[in-house]
Amino acid sequence: MSIPQPAVTPSTHIIGAGLIGASIGIGLVAEGWSVTIDDNDADAARLAQSIGAGSRPSTDLNPELVVVAVPPSAASAVVSFALEHWPDATVTDVASVKAPIAKAAHDSGHGDRYVGSHPMAGREVSGGLGAQGDLFKARPWVICPNGSTQEALARVKQLPAALQCDVVVMDSEAHDAAVARVSHAPQVAASAVAAALGTLSPADVALAGQGLRDVTRIAASESGMWADIARMNHHALVATLDHIIGDLEDVKEADDIGEALTDLIERGRIEVARIPGKHGGAQRDYTAVTVIVPDTPGQLLRLLGDVEAVGVNVEDIAIEHSPRQPVGLTTLYVVSARAKELTEILSDKNWEIAAS
Structure with a gap:
């Protein structure tokens, strides 16, 4: 109808x-x-x-x-x-x-x-x-x-x-079960990873790379709203956390922690590929090209201008600042078939490409 x-x-x-x-x-x-x-x-x-x-x-x-x-x-x-x-x-x-x-x-x-x-x-x-x-x-x-x-x-x-x-x-129940896994549990996990930094000195935290920044980005969220969400979606959230904790316990208690971690990472690789990519479509195979960019006005714009001149589309971008040097690591994610060409042309234009 x-x-x-x-x-x-x-x-x-x-x-x-x-x-x-x-x-x-x-x-x-x-x-x-x-x-x-x-x-x-x-x-x-x-x-x-x-x-x-x-x-x-x-x-x-x-x-x-x-x-x-x-x-x-x-x-x-x-x-x-x-x-x-x-x-x-x-x-x-x-x-x-x-x-x-x-x-x-x-x-x-x-x-x-x-x-x-x-x-x-x-x-x-x-x-x-x-x-x-x-x-x-x-x-x-x-x-x-x-x-x-x-x-x-x-x-x-x-x-x-x-x-x-x-x-x-x-359906409402299906929605609540889904968001527990794709939204609510990631907030808990990100906050837990960030909270674990509390035992570190400032010098230790300065070792943080892009991986930690990616994992903990949403840890800066306000806590009040999340308390309400957790109470309302208690059953689905706890079920999701039990699943995650079970996987972590399997790694922690394994006779061969390396083998157990390998299994978890491989299962994660399979599932992360199911997360929708650009415009909601299937994820594509992108290659990271990391460029060392001086931390001065206009340098990032110059880099993107050089990339545009090559005709390569930047599918995603990440910027990581060096804690002790006046430079940033700018990672450009591009279609793999164009990565080698882009690397060579940027090198010719005197950009320093970081080792992969």
Whole structure:
């Protein structure tokens, strides 16, 4: 059965004027939607309204779509409130855990008007000041129907469509199990690796290379939100951590730790190849070309200009600064068939290529 498509964009009210709520508002307003936005924090609400994330709601507000963008611990209560308060509205939320909120919506007796959603995007900053209207563009946006009507589902699907997202439809329980492995557990693992640095002196930490930076990048996340997520997705997160801990225990207790580690690394190599690559497609075989770049203004731009002149596309880039020398190691990831040619031409242009 085809899903009926609403003829016009719904009047939309956003509850929660933080990074996600304000970003949604800015994006929808830019697309011509009628949007209001509010927050328990009056200053946050005024900020969001002043930056174009929506207008101030009137006392007789009667929206067709309500987007709940509050902290995960409050989402269930606010979703239930919205379903009761606006009996004609479709309600969605953007929390990163879905099953507990779906249960609360069902228990309210109005679950047919609730559709869970989860935009898989964010920033390293929080609050409305960090809001961006294009924050979700080309990112996955998960939709969890949860027994909603076809009309409610079609209305909520208009939201990620307007923000140019890649819509993925999933069951709530399946979503929570998946994000435990692809999002929540990586945060725990990154934080654990970073916390282990606490026994090291500053001189020891200065030995850190790009590998440590890659593994611990998300360890700088704010802890408060993650506490809420862990509580709400407790079962799936613990199951994932048990899996990881079991693998680590196998290495730790093996008679031949080298053999056990080899097995773990090889299994990891197989699975990491399944992570989507560029534009969501299959991962491609890229080769790293690492160039020693003087840490002075204009050098990185000059390097990228020389690469452009060769006609080689840089698929990814990483920059590592030397702690004791005024240079940086700039690693360019390029299609393997062009790596040798790029290395030779950059050498001819007097760039120093680091040993691989």
